[in-house]
Amino acid sequence: MAARIFKGAEFLITEPGKDEVFVPEDFSDEQRQIGATTEQFVTNEVIPAREEIEHQNFEKVVQLLRRCGELGLLMIDVPEEYGGLELDKATSMLAAEKISGSGSFSVAYAAHSGIGTLPLVYYGTEEQKARYLDKLTSGEWIAAYCLTEPDSGSDALGAKASATLSADGSHYLLNGTKQFTTNGSIADLYTVFAKVDKEYFTAFLVERTMEGVSVGPEEKKMGIKGSSTTQVILDDVKVPVANVLGEIGKGHKIAFNVLNIGRFKLGAAVTGSAKFALSDGVKYAVLRKQFGRTIASFGAIQEKLADMAAEIFASESLVYRLAGLIDNRLATIPKETPNYYDAYQKGIEEYAMECAIAKVFCSEMLAFVADQVVQIHGGYGFIQEYPAERYYRDERINRIFEGTNEINRLLIPGTLLTRALKGEIPLQREAMRALDSLTTPSFEELDDSIPFAAEKALLSGLKQLFLVVAGSAAQKYQAAIKDEQEVLMALADVVINVFAMESAVLRAEKILPRLSEAKRQAVTAAVRCFCFGANEKTASAARKAAFYSEEGDTLTILLGAVRRFTRYHAAGLLQDKRLLAQAVIEAEKYPF
Amino acid sequence: MKILVCVKQVPDMESRFRPDADGVWYAETDLAFRVNEYDEYAIEQAVLLKEQLGGEPEITLLCVGPDRVVEAIKKGLAMGADRAVHVRDQASHLKDPFQIASIIAAYAKGEGFDLIFTGMQSLDRGSSQVGVGIAEMLGYPCATTVVGFEYADGTVTVKRELEGGVKGTVRLKTPALVTCQLGLNQPRYPTLPNIMKAKKKEVSVIPVEQLLQQDARLVMAQFRAPAKKGGGVVLEGDVADQVDRLIGILKDKTAVLR
Numbered sequence: 001m002a003a004r005i006f007k008g009a010e011f012l013i014t015e016p017g018k019d020e021v022f023v024p025e026d027f028s029d030e031q032r033q034i035g036a037t038t039e040q041f042v043t044n045e046v047i048p049a050r051e052e053i054e055h056q057n058f059e060k061v062v063q064l065l066r067r068c069g070e071l072g073l074l075m076i077d078v079p080e081e082y083g084g085l086e087l088d089k090a091t092s093m094l095a096a097e098k099i100s101g102s103g104s105f106s107v108a109y110a111a112h113s114g115i116g117t118l119p120l121v122y123y124g125t126e127e128q129k130a131r132y133l134d135k136l137t138s139g140e141w142i143a144a145y146c147l148t149e150p151d152s153g154s155d156a157l158g159a160k161a162s163a164t165l166s167a168d169g170s171h172y173l174l175n176g177t178k179q180f181t182t183n184g185s186i187a188d189l190y191t192v193f194a195k196v197d198k199e200y201f202t203a204f205l206v207e208r209t210m211e212g213v214s215v216g217p218e219e220k221k222m223g224i225k226g227s228s229t230t231q232v233i234l235d236d237v238k239v240p241v242a243n244v245l246g247e248i249g250k251g252h253k254i255a256f257n258v259l260n261i262g263r264f265k266l267g268a269a270v271t272g273s274a275k276f277a278l279s280d281g282v283k284y285a286v287l288r289k290q291f292g293r294t295i296a297s298f299g300a301i302q303e304k305l306a307d308m309a310a311e312i313f314a315s316e317s318l319v320y321r322l323a324g325l326i327d328n329r330l331a332t333i334p335k336e337t338p339n340y341y342d343a344y345q346k347g348i349e350e351y352a353m354e355c356a357i358a359k360v361f362c363s364e365m366l367a368f369v370a371d372q373v374v375q376i377h378g379g380y381g382f383i384q385e386y387p388a389e390r391y392y393r394d395e396r397i398n399r400i401f402e403g404t405n406e407i408n409r410l411l412i413p414g415t416l417l418t419r420a421l422k423g424e425i426p427l428q429r430e431a432m433r434a435l436d437s438l439t440t441p442s443f444e445e446l447d448d449s450i451p452f453a454a455e456k457a458l459l460s461g462l463k464q465l466f467l468v469v470a471g472s473a474a475q476k477y478q479a480a481i482k483d484e485q486e487v488l489m490a491l492a493d494v495v496i497n498v499f500a501m502e503s504a505v506l507r508a509e510k511i512l513p514r515l516s517e518a519k520r521q522a523v524t525a526a527v528r529c530f531c532f533g534a535n536e537k538t539a540s541a542a543r544k545a546a547f548y549s550e551e552g553d554t555l556t557i558l559l560g561a562v563r564r565f566t567r568y569h570a571a572g573l574l575q576d577k578r579l580l581a582q583a584v585i586e587a588e589k590y591p592f
Numbered sequence: 593m594k595i596l597v598c599v600k601q602v603p604d605m606e607s608r609f610r611p612d613a614d615g616v617w618y619a620e621t622d623l624a625f626r627v628n629e630y631d632e633y634a635i636e637q638a639v640l641l642k643e644q645l646g647g648e649p650e651i652t653l654l655c656v657g658p659d660r661v662v663e664a665i666k667k668g669l670a671m672g673a674d675r676a677v678h679v680r681d682q683a684s685h686l687k688d689p690f691q692i693a694s695i696i697a698a699y700a701k702g703e704g705f706d707l708i709f710t711g712m713q714s715l716d717r718g719s720s721q722v723g724v725g726i727a728e729m730l731g732y733p734c735a736t737t738v739v740g741f742e743y744a745d746g747t748v749t750v751k752r753e754l755e756g757g758v759k760g761t762v763r764l765k766t767p768a769l770v771t772c773q774l775g776l777n778q779p780r781y782p783t784l785p786n787i788m789k790a791k792k793k794e795v796s797v798i799p800v801e802q803l804l805q806q807d808a809r810l811v812m813a814q815f816r817a818p819a820k821k822g823g824g825v826v827l828e829g830d831v832a833d834q835v836d837r838l839i840g841i842l843k844d845k846t847a848v849l850r
Contacts, residue, residue, distance in 0.1 A: 029663045033670060033787045040781045072784025085784055516621045586608065 003328045008350040009416050011499060012463055013430045015456075018510040021503065022090060022324020024316060025511045031091050038098035041071055046102040053104055053226035054390075056218060058186050061108050061226065062142060069139030073099070074113050078121055082133040089261075089330075090323040093268035097319075100272030103394055104226030111182035111227075112136070114265055116143025118258050119191045119203060122341045123246040128205060132189060144187035146178035146206075146232050147255055153179075154407045157201055157252055161194035161234065165241075172196070172244070174204060174212075174237040180401075184230030185215050192234065193251050200249035204239050212237035223393035257345050260355040262402045264322060267358030270366040270398050271315045277366075277391045278308045279589035281373035284380075284388075286585060295376070302581035304372045309584050310529040313592055315365045317503040322354050353415040356408040357496050363398035363405065370395040410485060412492040417474065417481070431471025434464045438561055451512060452524075454569060455505045455531050459498065461565035462538055466494045468561045469542050473549045487548045493541035497534040504530050522583040522591060525576035532570040539566035593649035596705040597638045597673060598696055598726070599631035601657055601664035602716045609817075616812045617685045618716075627664045630711025632671075632779040633772035637741050638709050639672035640777065644743065650674050652705075656695055656800065657684045669790035670782030676793065681800035688810040689717070693725025698803040700730060707748070708769040712737050723771035733764045737773040 004020055027035070045067060046053075052060050068074050076092045078084025100106045117136045120128060120143075135141035152158040161176025174194055181190070190206045190213075206213060216231030246254050282305055285296035295301045329347045337343055348355075370391040374381035381388040399405045420427035446453045470491050477484055508527045512520055539562055546558035583591040603609070603623040612619040627635075635653070642649045653673040655661045658681065665676045679695060681687070687695075700708065708730075710723035720736070727734030739759070740751030748768050752760045753775070764770075782790070825841075827834040842848045 029666045030787050030791060032663070033667060033782060034784055036667075037781045037784065037787065044781075070783065071781070072786075076784065085788060087784075087788075519622060 005329050005332060006325055007425060009353050009419060009425055011502060012416075012466060012495065013425060013427065015460060016502070016506065018506045021317075021321045021506045021510065022327070023507040023510055024094075024320045025507075025514065027090070027094070031094055034087075034091055035094045035098050037071060038073060038095050039101075041067065041073070042099055042102045046105050050103060050105075050226070056226060056228075058228055061105060061228070062139075062186050064105060065108060065112060065142060066139035068109060068113075069137060073109070074117070074139055075137040077113070077118060078133060078137050082121075082129050083137055084121075084133075088323070088327040089264075090320060090327055093265065093319055093323050096265045096268040097272035097275075100269040101276045103390065104224045106269055106273075107224045107227035108142075108183055108186070110262075110265060110269060111145065112139075112143050112187075115145035115258050115262050116183065116187070116189075116191065118261060119145070119245055119254050120205065122257065122345060123203070123254050124205075127242065128245070132205065136189065141188035142183055142186045143189045143191070144181050144183040144232070145258070146181050146190050146192045148179045148181075150177060150179045150231075154404055156193075156255060159193055159195060159201070161192065162198060163194040163196045163202060163204065163239070165196070166238075169241065171238045171240045172204065174206065174234045174239050176234050178232040178234070180219065180229055181232045182401075183228055184232055185218060185228040190232055191245060191254075192232070193255055194234075196248050201251040201255075202248050203245040203251040203254045205243040205245050206234070206237060206239055210237050210239065221397075223390070223396055253345070257349060259403060260348050260352050263359035263408065264319070264326075264351075264355040266398060266402050267315070267319045267322070267355075267362035270362045270395075271312065271319055273391065273395070274308070274312045274315065274366045274369040275590040277369050277373045277388070278305075278312060278584070280387050280391075281305070281308070281369075281376045282584050283588055284386075285376050286588060288378075296581075296585050299578070301376060302585075303577055304376060305584040306525075306529055306577040306580040307533070308369045308372055309580055309590060309592075310526045310533070311365045311368060312590055313507075313523075313526040314500045314504040314530045314534070315362045316592070317507040318361060318500050319358055321503045321507070322351065322358055325354065326351055353412055353495075354499065356403070356411040356415070357499050359402060360405045360408045360412075360492070361496050361500050363395075366395050366398060406489070409489045409492040409496075412495050413470065413488045414482065416470075416495070427467070428471070428474075431467040431474070434467035435471055437464065438468065438557060438564075451509050452505050452527060455501070455527060458531065458535060458566075458568045459502050459505065461567070462494070462498050462501075462535070465538075465542055465561055465565035466491070466498065468565075469494070469545050469558055472554060472558060473545065476549060484549065487545055490541045490545035490548060494538050494545070497538040497541070501531050501534045518583075519592075522580055525580040525583075526592070528570065528573065528576045529580060532568065532573055535566055535568045542566070593645065593707070594703065594705045595638050595641065595649050595651045596700055596703070596708045597631070597634050597651060597653050597668065598708065598710040598722070599635065599653060599655050599664055599668055600628045600711070600714045601625045601655065601661040602628045602714055605715055611815050611817065616815050618815065625660055625663065627667050628711050628714050628716075630713060630715070630772055630774070632711075633774070633776045634709035634711050635668050635671050635673065636777045636779040637770075637772055638707075639780075641707070641741075641743055642672065649706075652677060652703075654679065654696060654699065656681055656692060658682045662795070665795060666787075666790055667782065669793045669795075670787045671780060672786070674793065676795045678795055678797045679800050679803060680797050684800070686812075687804075688808040689719040689721035690725060690809045691804065691806050693722045694729060694806040695800060695803045696722070697726050697729035698805060699798065700726065704767075706766045707743075708732065708767075710769065710771050712771045712773045720771070723769060727769040730767075730769075732767050732769045734769045734771070735762045735764055736771045738770045739773050739775045741770065741776060 049060050075084040076087050079086050099109050136143050147156050149159050163172040163174050165172055188208045192204045192206045196202050212235040214233045219229045285301050286294050288295045333343045374388045374392050377386055377388045380386050419425050473487055504527050508523045542562045603625055607623050609618045638651050651673040653668040653676040655665050656679040713720040724734055735750045737753045738750045739753045742749045746766050748764045750762050753773055754760050
């Protein structure tokens, strides 16, 4: 049976079934082996060098990136005709997740194999790919992506870097300064964004050795200290016209499409980091004794362990569900299609909203986990000898780069409204229907024979709630809603939590029959713990959106809707948390 | 040259083991399985030899076990074996080492392998008998606990690990069998291209009934967790008093002072 191809954001107005989501438990033997190879590489070769890397021995970083090349870890997303493996996104995410345990190194890896290499893969000409791709997949050359400038971060298109065509038409003269370039000092090839004639935003492939390219000093950073971050300064750099990437004036397409994958991959990477952090947290908790017993035996610590496991379960479910969504859609594009990568890009862009959700949800999940792991360590969590301190510092950047979480939050309702206006998803019709249904009371009884009946009922209610609140805000502000950022961010929080909850519920429902009794109980507990917390956050966000945007009778109606749709009877929550904590303690790591 | 490598899939040793329902082996519930560590040395050595001989030898990987062992087979293929034989046996854990050796020998008999590599032992049963058993049944010379391996012109020279840190050097003429010990080599992890290529390699499946001709010599009588040790006693209070109480305990409960 062919998989149903979901449209981006369609989950908000439909109820996907458990067999329509990809879950990590569906990995093939090959995917698992790729995960194992990545894990072994990190354990045997990167972790022993971590101190060196943290002290900015970048030669070591380059050497390890070349090892990645030998192992094939740099060719996952590269087409077969250029010596790549062209594996699916699920595999790419698995490798990103497994490499994340290496801390700073994973940032160098992600920047090289992701935003560094992908623009060339997706937009390069045959000739450009023949010239550079081999060097990048082997690690002989390191790649970097230069978009941000000192005065343009979130407002990427406000870049000042300029490109001027030479009189003879043979090359462009590039000038400008790029800020916070990951791999800045170790890269050989930069994808640089600059404006032709101060107007046409365009990407260029700039080699390190071209005259006029220089690299600033290493930034002194709060975290990920072992990754190189520098300015890249362009001073009358002559870039041959053959090095224009994509079309003149279409650079924003490249910049943003590559960021979709980057955001999604960040979700996978932070999920991996969170697993490492939890593992250190619980190992400490079962060793550390206070009042004559291990601190893991105390409810105060167990609650943290359970909450972390539940959050990671949701994060992991979300990332691989999104991988499945994208892979299913990309698989429908025949390889021989002319302009294959145009269709491919559209396939990914379809899920721009879900990519933004992954970025925000997963990075904030890691923030929570890293913070809790420091807390479990008590005073030792504040001391550099323990890894908790580094997790805490390293985590912070994830909420800033690849588009700040604010930009990504704004993108969520933004994308949704644009797509609704274009008629791609019938959001208005569904919102009207949801508003109408508010006047009819609901007497639906839960069917306990269905697994996760309560959670599914909750999800369908929360989707209604979103439609009601977003619908009334859209009605009130019309096109001006784009200026009501506080409202938009609150609406984004509703969408984010709904997607995360639904991913966790569908995954659990799908895998339950394959599990042992003990695992079944632990997974069920994780879903319940997560849904309780996420529902509380959703209710608060919806209420905030209502208070921000409405008054009088409409406000009363909206608040009524919040009460009605966020009901979730979490009886047994404490037992669930203790059971889940026990599973973490027994495994001494993330238990799923 | 034809090489056979025998591998077993065993549980991750960091798992929590529980006896199975019949109390004769461990329950497989929630266990993660991997290639037996010693067998990875065997695979690696076979692949190194193949590389040394310019890729000429053909490496066959053999694994006895239920459906789950396919994952171990795929790993061996990804590490560099050319083809694999899966002797499918849903109850391989109930067979004794003699039977397992006889099953493998029955397969290998007509195949004319020049060299057979096995692990020194399996991490779960640890009998160390399968490798030597196969050699005996095939009439091959055999060297065990090998930590160094060289091959030239039909002669295998191995370094064996003996008791007390002593090493011995042994020379064998092929056909021969060696069992591999920790320290022999550093097994590679399969590269991504090799993992994907392994998908296309041949895996033939043979039902165990076709090869099993022997009855078990050993039967596992019981498999259980060791009895829990009693908690220790901590003596507190005045030192002189503690000494008196300690002497009392030693007199009553031990033979130390008798």
